[in-house]
Amino acid sequence: MSNIVLIGAQWGDEGKGKIIDILTEKSDYIVRYQGGNNAGHTVKYADKKFVLHLIPSGILRSGKKCLIGNGVVLDPEAFFEEIETLEKKGVSVKGRLFVSDQAHLIFPYHRLFDTLREESGASQKIGTTQRGIGPCYEDKMARLGIRVADLVGEPQFFEKRLRHVLEIKNKILSKIYHHKPLRPAACIKPYLAYRTRLIPYAANTSLILNKAIGNGKKILFEGAQGTLLDVDHGTYPYVTSSNASAGGALTGTGVGPTQIDEVVGVIKAYTTRVGEGPFPTEFPEDLVKKIRDKGEEYGATTGRPRRCGWFDAVIGRHAVSVNGISSLAVMKLDVLDELREIKICTGYRYKSKILKDFPSNVEILKRCSPVYESHRGWLGNISGLKRYQDFPPAAKKYLRRIEQLMETPIKIISVGSNRAQTVMLS
């Protein structure tokens, strides 16, 4: 048995798409457990580039079953758009893609509230993807959400529920945002059209997964975003609204903790983040440009340029701890090829103290300055290397130091975006 949870150990965009694609080969079921179409998992496959936002990346390998778990928030418009894009590129989802009937649905008012809140200046700007993710999770917790089961059930009950929710939303829209109210028909009609299309995909995915596990099938839990964007363990409030850490894989799918064998943490050889919020190791402007261009550091969902910085072992250790990471995949090591000096942050200086543990208070984090150790760069092209023993000594030293600081073995090293540019360590 080998059921693997794959998570991002930084602020997302670690390169999870490529590792999911590789691990999918040995998995039978691939399941997304949190987030929604705010994610952007890039996979290069058969000379084609795919960016998946909502559908598990495993869909690209024929015969694999893909599930969208109850912890995901599902925008039906994005869901069907993604299916169409896949089918146009020759990837059929028929009979192997299922959506939890307990997953919450994103409605146009969620996207509207996401934008209004970000633009109002009334609260802290988070720099969200404006896909309605946060407002949909808010409704879930406030027990004002509408789930897939509500939509695929009797239309009159769905309509009644939507009218009730819209009444509340319209009060907030007019009183707080001075925005015109939304007409129920504008939501009901398109969603009833989605209903017909969604029925074949809706299922009790927890039941499917647990049966599959009972039959010895292998499950890959595909995390989205990253630990530092987790609503509990991240840089709150500059986070997404779901549990992007390993715990989310359980609550977001209805599978118990005793069924998980491994937790793979994906890290970039440096650090990036999109959106607002503290980022202690952020590069000075000249280095940002160099790494952003070489690493193609632009958001896969929004196209926004990513902020870039040195590898941060404080957040790394935090991620190992809260996720129980059993091994690491280090991505984009080749992006550092031309650097004479490479730094690793080993602690934070706050006032007269050196912090080794990640602080929970975001105001403290904002005021921390990184404590660095300096490493010699390898100044050579490693993107064609196939075996670890051929890596330049300086690159090996850098990797060993990351392992040591994170107290976790590295099992995968990625030196380029193609599948072949991956070195597996035993």
Ligand code: IMP
């Ligand atoms: P939301 O998830 O759209 O609410 O955005 C909240 C924060 O999470 C923002 O800083 C986004 O930039 C960030 N975020 C959301 N999804 C991703 C992702 O897939 N990669 C990186 N950052 C993300």
